[in-house]
Amino acid sequence: xxxxxxxxxxxxxxxxxxxxxxxxxxxxxxxxxxxxxxxxxxxxxxxxxxxxxxxxxxxxxxxxxxxxxxxxxxxxxxxxxxxxxxxxxxxxxxxxxxxxxxxxxxxxx
Amino acid sequence: xxxxxxxxxxxxxxxxxxxxxxxxxxxxxxxxxxxxxxxxxxxxxxxxxxxxxxxxxxxxxxxxxxxxxxxxxxxxxxxxxxxxxxxxxxxxxxxxxxxxxxxxxxxxxxxxxx
Numbered sequence: 001x002x003x004x005x006x007x008x009x010x011x012x013x014x015x016x017x018x019x020x021x022x023x024x025x026x027x028x029x030x031x032x033x034x035x036x037x038x039x040x041x042x043x044x045x046x047x048x049x050x051x052x053x054x055x056x057x058x059x060x061x062x063x064x065x066x067x068x069x070x071x072x073x074x075x076x077x078x079x080x081x082x083x084x085x086x087x088x089x090x091x092x093x094x095x096x097x098x099x100x101x102x103x104x105x106x107x108x109x
Numbered sequence: 110x111x112x113x114x115x116x117x118x119x120x121x122x123x124x125x126x127x128x129x130x131x132x133x134x135x136x137x138x139x140x141x142x143x144x145x146x147x148x149x150x151x152x153x154x155x156x157x158x159x160x161x162x163x164x165x166x167x168x169x170x171x172x173x174x175x176x177x178x179x180x181x182x183x184x185x186x187x188x189x190x191x192x193x194x195x196x197x198x199x200x201x202x203x204x205x206x207x208x209x210x211x212x213x214x215x216x217x218x219x220x221x222x223x
Contacts, residue, residue, distance in 0.1 A: 101151040
């Protein structure tokens with residue numbers, strides 16, 4: 001079974017501080033992992049995917065198969081990073097994208 | 110391109126009423142899906158479709174029906190609304206689920222069942 005856990009419902013940090021949003025997954029095969037973001041009054045949109053190994057808006061995420069984690073990190077938070085963040089998993093050969101519970105990130109000035 | 114569109118934006122139903130949430134995409138995407146978003150529970154998959162004429166159940170399909178007669182449209186039907194179906198509903202589409210294709214989401218429909 002595919003399962004995604006985001007242990008923090010709420011996360012609040014100050015501007016300029018580092019940010020880490022945690023994501024753990026459960027899947028026996030080779031997963032494809034994503035981070036989606038929903039800014040206020042905007043649609044849910046893709047932030048980044050592990051297969052691309054890219055940095056978007058200063059965010060990075062590394063797939064750690066040993067720890068079954070895909071944490072999202074940014075070294076210096078900005079106020080515009082305040083949003084709802086969802087970690088998602090698609091299992092190999094599966095036709096479903098499973099989302100975590102989401103973490104609401106607030107960046108304080 | 111309009112992308113993924115959903116109608117209506119807001120809806121209030123009485124218990125037992127039925128209705129259809131509309132979803133359309135103009136990107137010729139094969140894969141379409143419906144999610145519901147509830148506080149503390151994230152997005153949960155209701156139904157999905159990998160192409161016209163093909164649908165399957167997601168995590169929480171009870172009380173909902175779908176059909177996919179065309180590539181563009183994927184309506185979600187509530188057969189007999191219940192207060193537990195009060196939620197925000199999102200439709201999404203992608204070229205294909207595999208190979209890390211991005212899912213594009215609609216703006217959502219906020220449904221209240223009284």
